[in-house]
Structure formats: structure tokens, C-alpha cells
Amino acid sequence: MTVGLLFDATRCIGCGACASACKEQNKLPGPVEDETSAYTWTTVQPKGDSYMRRLCMHCLVPTCASVCPVGALHKTPEGPVVYDAEKCMGCRYCMMACPFDVPKYQWDRAVPIIGKCIMCTSRVKKGEPTACAEACPASATIFGSRADLIREAKDRIRQNPSGYLDHIYGLTEAGGTSVMMLSNQPFEKLGLKTGLPSEPPAMRTWQVLSNIPDFVAVWGVFLYGVHWITARREVVSAHHPTQKTPGITDDSHTGRPS
Amino acid sequence: MSASTSAALPTKRFRPGFWTIFFGLLFIPFCIVTVMRFSKGLGAVTHLSDKFPWGLWIGFDLLCGVGLAAGAFTLTAVVHLFNLKKFEPIVRPTILTGFLGYIFVIMALMFDLGQPWRIWHAIVYWNPHSVMFEVAWCVMLYTTILAVEFAPVVLERFGFHTPVRIIHGIITPLVIAGVLLSTLHQSSLGSLYLIVPSKLHPLWYSQLLPLFFYISAIGAGIGMVILESYMSQRAFGRHLEMDLLEPLARAMVVALGLYGLMRLQAISRNGAFGAITDFTYEGRMFLVEFVLGVLLPVAMLSFRRLRTNPRWLVTGSFLAVLGFVVNRLNVSITGMEGAAGVRYVPSLPEIIISVGLVGIGMAAFALAVRYLKIFPEQTVSTEGGLGGS
Numbered sequence: 035m036t037v038g039l040l041f042d043a044t045r046c047i048g049c050g051a052c053a054s055a056c057k058e059q060n061k062l063p064g065p066v067e068d069e070t071s072a073y074t075w076t077t078v079q080p081k082g083d084s085y086m087r088r089l090c091m092h093c094l095v096p097t098c099a100s101v102c103p104v105g106a107l108h109k110t111p112e113g114p115v116v117y118d119a120e121k122c123m124g125c126r127y128c129m130m131a132c133p134f135d136v137p138k139y140q141w142d143r144a145v146p147i148i149g150k151c152i153m154c155t156s157r158v159k160k161g162e163p164t165a166c167a168e169a170c171p172a173s174a175t176i177f178g179s180r181a182d183l184i185r186e187a188k189d190r191i192r193q194n195p196s197g198y199l200d201h202i203y204g205l206t207e208a209g210g211t212s213v214m215m216l217s218n219q220p221f222e223k224l225g226l227k228t229g230l231p232s233e234p235p236a237m238r239t240w241q242v243l244s245n246i247p248d249f250v251a252v253w254g255v256f257l258y259g260v261h262w263i264t265a266r267r268e269v270v271s272a273h274h275p276t277q278k279t280p281g282i283t284d285d286s287h288t289g290r291p292s
Numbered sequence: 293m294s295a296s297t298s299a300a301l302p303t304k305r306f307r308p309g310f311w312t313i314f315f316g317l318l319f320i321p322f323c324i325v326t327v328m329r330f331s332k333g334l335g336a337v338t339h340l341s342d343k344f345p346w347g348l349w350i351g352f353d354l355l356c357g358v359g360l361a362a363g364a365f366t367l368t369a370v371v372h373l374f375n376l377k378k379f380e381p382i383v384r385p386t387i388l389t390g391f392l393g394y395i396f397v398i399m400a401l402m403f404d405l406g407q408p409w410r411i412w413h414a415i416v417y418w419n420p421h422s423v424m425f426e427v428a429w430c431v432m433l434y435t436t437i438l439a440v441e442f443a444p445v446v447l448e449r450f451g452f453h454t455p456v457r458i459i460h461g462i463i464t465p466l467v468i469a470g471v472l473l474s475t476l477h478q479s480s481l482g483s484l485y486l487i488v489p490s491k492l493h494p495l496w497y498s499q500l501l502p503l504f505f506y507i508s509a510i511g512a513g514i515g516m517v518i519l520e521s522y523m524s525q526r527a528f529g530r531h532l533e534m535d536l537l538e539p540l541a542r543a544m545v546v547a548l549g550l551y552g553l554m555r556l557q558a559i560s561r562n563g564a565f566g567a568i569t570d571f572t573y574e575g576r577m578f579l580v581e582f583v584l585g586v587l588l589p590v591a592m593l594s595f596r597r598l599r600t601n602p603r604w605l606v607t608g609s610f611l612a613v614l615g616f617v618v619n620r621l622n623v624s625i626t627g628m629e630g631a632a633g634v635r636y637v638p639s640l641p642e643i644i645i646s647v648g649l650v651g652i653g654m655a656a657f658a659l660a661v662r663y664l665k666i667f668p669e670q671t672v673s674t675e676g677g678l679g680g681s
Binding site (some may be wrong): 071072078097099100101102103104105106121122123124125126129131132133138139140141142143144145146147186225229230231235236238239240241242243246249250253254257258260261264265267268 | 309330331332334335340341342345346370372373375393404405406408409410411413414416417418419420421422423424425426427445464468471476479483484486487488489490491499502523584626643
């Protein structure tokens with residue numbers, strides 16, 4: 035069973051209790067910022083007459099985990115995408131690659147690491163809800179198994195079709211995410227990226243990377259063949275009675291007939 | 293580059309030219325920025341941010357440093373695999389450029405990585421799904437191969453003949469490994485951007501990015517070989533090997549022409565021509581890259597009369613290299629700005645580091661030419677004595 039979060043923008047009252055609870059739970063310094071940062075893993079943004087929460091979407095096939103050269107990011111069986119700061123060398127490819135622009139960097143530190151929501155992994159592993167879901171007074175963020183949350187989201191849309199946009203953000207975006215959103219207005223108005231392909235971005239690179247062993251074998255044999263033919267041609271032409279070209283030295287082979 | 297004739301040093305006495313003084317003066321700010329970078333972090337010296345995590349050091353130092361080193365694998369393949377021995381005289385300076393290019397890239401990574409002292413992690417913690425993992429291994433392995441390919445030049449200088457013979461014995465597998473790794477590395481820099489279909493502007497995004505990076509690197513790599521011959525001719529009073537450079541320019545025209553055609557096809561497939569005809573910011577930057585780096589060099593150097601004229605040959609090659617640099621900056625910066633919603637202009641300290649590293653590379657090249665037998669007409673310089681380096 036993988037768990038996740040469902041955020042319902044129509045229920046959010048913008049109190050920011052989730053962001054404060056997150057700071058406390060993860061011992062993040064400083065006040066809650068307007069945008070997420072290495073020190074603010076979630077925040078509530080006023081968007082017109084509505085509010086939008088920003089946090090890591092915890093993709094089912096996380097782009098960040100696929101691009102990290104040292105495997106510092108990975109998806110746990112429970113659902114959270116977690117970060118091992120001890121491995122990270124700070125290339126920031128995860129920030130570049132994330133379709134939701136989630137990972138943030140400690141630009142002000144001499145020994146910097148990435149910061150992002152880790153879905154309160156330690157709590158989740160014990161079967162507890164995340165700090166943000168527990169703190170929400172309006173049940174705008176709820177915690178549960180991803181399957182249950184999808185069912186709940188569909189119920190809400192079905193029971194109140196005029197009150198919701200018929201779209202569960204995160205159901206298919208970038209291959210699907212463990213954090214999902216509901217709203218009564220287009221998600222791009224709430225600052226989310228829309229039109230993301232339903233195929234995980236990681237597939238696009240894997241199509242190329244998975245061909246490397248074949249490529250190396252074929253290209254290597256081909257190149258050696260080219261060398262073999264050109265070197266052989268030189269030997270033949272050097273010893274051909276009609277066109278004698280003396281003095282050719284080739285240090286790359288020793289095929290000199292006696 | 294064209295303004296200084298004073299750089300044409302006689303090899304014996306040290307008389308600082310324009311570039312020597314320029315880079316000498318840059319040394320102090322370079323050191324200051326370095327200290328700030330490592331004591332206060334990337335935010336203190338760069339214009340990088342959470343919205344724009346990769347800037348000049350990736351776009352120029354990494355992408356262009358590797359790309360412009362492509363002449364090395366191209367020429368070693370031409371000479372050792374395709375057996376066109378007449379190009380042998382320019383292999384050494386090309387390998388030297390390639391080697392210094394990779395050293396340049398590694399030094400730049402030391403600035404750009406958040407924790408460069410952990411660079412060895414890529415050897416220990418593996419993630420074969422990551423293009424960056426492939427890039428890291430290619431940098432390590434190909435730098436090693438370039439070092440071995442260049443080693444005979446240093447070894448013969450000190451009279452170590454046995455290791456030179458061993459290297460000559462394994463030169464074919466060595467060159468093949470070098471070509472394979474280069475092919476993987478050049479293309480993998482394009483593959484880095486396959487992961488951002490929703491972020492990179494459709495003028496540049498394509499599933500063929502790895503192929504584009506590979507072919508354009510061959511074109512620009514050849515351009516660098518020609519430019520470098522020209523610059524060393526000016527600086528060290530050499531003659532220009534026109535009989536070798538002219539056929540190289542022909543190969544460059546073919547590579548660039550093929551590349552240009554494929555780029556246009558990809559843009560058409562993405563339906564992105566509108567950005568060019570509407571003359572948007574991205575469209576204008578694309579035109580700069582495409583006209584400078586593809587159309588002009590191909591048009592000029594398609595004519596035999598221009599190709600055989602050193603002035604046009606060098607101009608065409610310079611444009612190809614310039615267009616290549618603009619292309620890499622477009623992919624890494626211009627094309628990403630729209631999705632990021634911010635404009636990125638490198639900070640002065642970022643530029644100081646990049647220019648300073650180029651200066652270190654140029655100084656290393658000049659020193660190598662002074663003390664080692666890089667060019668064929670050099671007699672191994674004995675004036676410095678064995679302790680000269």
C-alpha cells in the first residue's frame with residue numbers, strides 16, 4: 035500500500051497551520067516563506083479567492099530520483115520520495131529536472147544540501163499521518179492510501195460537480211503522484227504546471243540510456259573493423275608489385291608479411 | 293583575439309603580451325571570488341537561484357568545454373582508425389586541447405558542485421538511470437584516456453622510451469575506447485535535457501538532442517582545430533597547414549550542414565517555426581545561433597576558393613565555434629528561462645571564474661608548446677634544459 039495526501043483547495047482557509055506544523059516537525063529554521071525553499075518545504079499561497087498549497091508531489095516514478103547521479107533520492111515503498119543528504123554532491127540536476135520545481139537548494143551555505151518535503155517519512159512508517167494533515171483544521175489536506183484518496187476525490191467531484199473542476203491533479207501528471215489536488219478553478223490559475231505528459235519524464239532518458247550497452251558493442255566492433263580494413267589495405271598496397279610505396283610505417287599493427 | 297599581435301612571443305625571452313597581462317590582472321579577482329565561493333556558498337557569488345539552478349558554469353564551462361574538445365576524438369579516429377596518416381602532424385595539439393578542455397571542465401565542476409569534495413561519490417554510489425551518472429563516468433574515463441594519449445609527448449621529453457612503446461602498442465584499443473567514450477559523452481550532454489520536455493523551449497527540445505549535441509560537437513570540434521592552428525601560427529610563428537585544414541573544413545561543412553538540416557526538421561516537427569517568424573526572444577536567440585553557427589560557415593566554406601583562403605577559412609571556423617557556444621547557452625539558459633519565469637544573466641564573479649579558467653587553459657597550452665614537442669616542426673626544445681619544466 036502506498037500512501038499519499040489529498041489537498042482540496044475548495045476547503046482550504048489559508049490559515050497556514052500545515053506550513054507551521056511542517057517547520058516544527060522537520061526542525062526547519064526561519065519563518066514560513068511565501069514560496070517553498072530549502073527551509074520552507076510547504077507553504078500556502080493566496081491565489082485570487084482561493085488558496086493553493088505547494089509541496090513535493092511525491093511522484094510514482096520520481097524524476098528527481100531517476101536523474102540523481104549518486105542515488106541520493108529514492109521512492110520508499112510506503113510512498114514518500116526521500117533524500118539522503120550524505121550522498122548528495124550538489125549537482126542540482128534534480129532541481130533542473132523536476133517537472134514541479136520542487137527540490138530547493140541552500141544557496142546561503144558553504145556546505146549546502148537540497149531541501150524538500152519528505153512526507154514525514156518517519157511518521158508515515160509508524161502509520162501516523164503527516165504533520166500537515168494532522169494540523170489542518172479544515173480537513174483541506176487529508177492523509178491516506180493513494181487508492182482511498184482517489185476514491186474520495188472522485189466521490190467529491192461526483193457529489194458536487196458544479197463545485198469542482200473535473201480533474202484530479204496528480205492522477206496522471208508526470209506518470210501520477212502520491213500527492214493530489216482538487217480545485218474549483220483551472221490549476222494553472224493556482225500556479226501549478228498543467229499539460230504535463232502522463233508518461234514519466236524518466237522514460238525519455240531511459241530509452242536512450244538502456245541502449246548504451248548495445249551501442250558500445252556495435253560501435254566498438256565497427257570501429258575496430260574500420261581500422262582492420264584500412265590497416266590491411268595499407269599492408270597490401272605496400273607490398274603490391276605494381277604500386278610500391280616504401281617507407282610507410284604504422285605503429286598500430288605488426289602485420290608485416292615476411 | 294585579433295587585436296593582439298604582441299602575443300606572438302619569441303619562444304625564448306619572456307615579454308608579456310596583451311593576453312598575459314589581461315589574465316595576470318584577472319588573477320586577483322579570481323582568487324577573491326574563489327575564496328568567497330567556498331566560504332559563503334554559491335548564492336554569494338552567482339545569480340543562480342531555486343528558479344534557475346544551472347547557469348554559466350554548466351552552459352559554458354561544462355557544455356562548451358566538452359564540446360570543443362571533440363576535435364581530439366575526431367582526429368585520433370581519422371588518423372588511427374581511418375588511417376589517414378597525413379593528418380598526423382595536427383593530432384598532438386588537438387589531443388592537448390582536448391585534455392586541457394576536460395581539465396577545464398573538471399575545474400569548473402569544482403566551483404559549480406555544491407560539495408565538490410564529494411565528486412568521488414559518483415564512483416561509489418551508482419544510479420545507471422541518471423544521465424549525470426553517465427556524464428560523470430565519461431568525464432573520468434575519457435580524461436584518463438586523453439592523459440594516456442598525451443603521455444608519450446611528456447615521456448619522450450624525459451627520455452622514457454619503454455612506456456612510450458607500451459602506449460604505442462595499445463594505441464588502437466585506446467583510440468577506439470576514446471571514440472566510444474566521446475560519442476557517449478558528447479551525446480549524453482544532450483540527453484541531460486531530455487528529462488525536461490515541459491521546460492525546454494520547443495526550438496531546442498527534441499528527442500534527438502543527443503544526436504544534435506554529438507554532430508554539432510564534431511563540427512565545432514573541427515572548427516576549434518582550425519582556429520587553434522591559426523592561433524598557434526600567430527603566437528608561435530608557425531605556418532598554417534592549409535593542405536590539412538582545407539579537407540577538415542570540408543568535413544566541418546558536411547557535419548554542420550547535416551546538423552542544420554536535422555535541427556530544422558525537429559523544429560518543424562515541434563511546430564515551433566512560429567517563434568522564429570514572430571521574432572520572439574527565443575526566436576531571435578535561435579537565429580543568432582543558427583545564422584552564425586550553421587548558415588554562414590556552411591555557405592562560406594562550401595566554396596573551394598574561400599576554403600583555401602586562410603582568412604575565410606579561419607573566419608568560417610570562428611563563426612562555427614561561436615555559433616556552437618551560443619547554441620549550448622541557448623539550450624541551457626535561453627530555452628529554460630521561459631519555463632522558469634525568470635531571466636538569468638550571469639553575475640560578474642561567475643564570468644570572472646569562467647574567463648579565468650579559460651586563461652589557465654591557454655597558459656597551460658602555451659607552456660606545453662614551449663617545453664614539449666607539440667608541433668611537428670619543433671625540434672624538441674633543449675634550450676630550457678631538462679629542468680625546464
